[in-house]
Amino acid sequence: AQSVTQLGSHVSVSEGALVLLRCNYSSSVPPYLFWYVQYPNQGLQLLLKYTTGATLVKGINGFEAEFKKSETSFHLTKPSAHMSDAAEYFCAVSGGSARQLTFGSGTQLTVLP
């Protein structure tokens, strides 16, 4: 069984500030990890994924995440927030017979001018 915990249901940052969205997971098998973004009234868009190999993963729109096995974490970062980053972000882990996704509860990111 797998699970995902996202710390902080709402995060606010100023434009130009560092974005840090936290994700911790549990998995009985080596995990595949994902971050998705959902803009208002839109579907889910994949930001980045970790399967194997390099633990620092770069995604779209300047986001990156680091897989830390010892901390069971996969935090999402972006050096400088932009107004267009305001959205809801979901961390997910893949596992099970069909490698189905288990999602965290989501973090709503607000970017302040």
Next chain:
Amino acid sequence: DVKVTQSSRYLVKRTGEKVFLECVQDMDHENMFWYRQDPGLGLRLIYFSYDVKMKEKGDIPEGYSVSREKKERFSLILESASTNQTSMYLCASRTRGQGALNTFGSGTRLTVV
């Protein structure tokens, strides 16, 4: 462009009605999934299917059933709709490959009155 198409974007149904939510993918994917999305709860897996006529319960199957008679179509059925099934429903599909990505539909917002 590959697609997962959900037949309705918005749906309003009455309590006790039988409701069908349809999902069609054009990518010849083996695996298909139904999630519901609720504020503060993220996406939760209702049912999934890894082949035609095969189905598995997800985390919250109560009150739902599914049908997969053809590879490209995965239907979610609410046998007797209730107000607590008011939600956003998302369909996804993927191939069997370990690193394969999910493709999500744009969702059906169901309101049960």
